[in-house]
Amino acid sequence: MFDLIRYRRQDHAVTLCAFDLLELDGEDLRRRPIEERKRALKRLLRREHPGFAFNQFFDVEGAIVFKNACALGCEGIVSKRLGSPYRFGRSGHWVTSKGVKMEAPLSTQRQ
Secondary structure (H helix, E strand, O other), X not given: OHHHHHHXXXXXXXXXXXXXXXXXXXXXXXXXXXXXHHHHHHHHOOOOEXXXXXXXXXXXXXXXXXXXXXXXXXXXXXXXXXXXXXXXXXXXXXEXXXXXXXXXXXXXXXX
């Protein structure tokens, strides 16, 4: 996957969705709260960069985001506790909620 991004980033065939910033200009940001890291990432990506997009986040009840994400056909969401530092691997500060894959109604399925 990363080879595809690296070699094709200029032709817009692939977009990397950035959702966290762990280091900036040699400074380790992992101990800083998630909302501070996201603000720094948003500033960094405020101008358009080919092949990179800032992954939107929502500071609302997770159940609302999850319901809407499922309605849009998204695979799921990742919820992160405000104030949480970055932790490698699984963390009690981050929760992944997977949606149920919806099948097309019978009238639109191929026979």
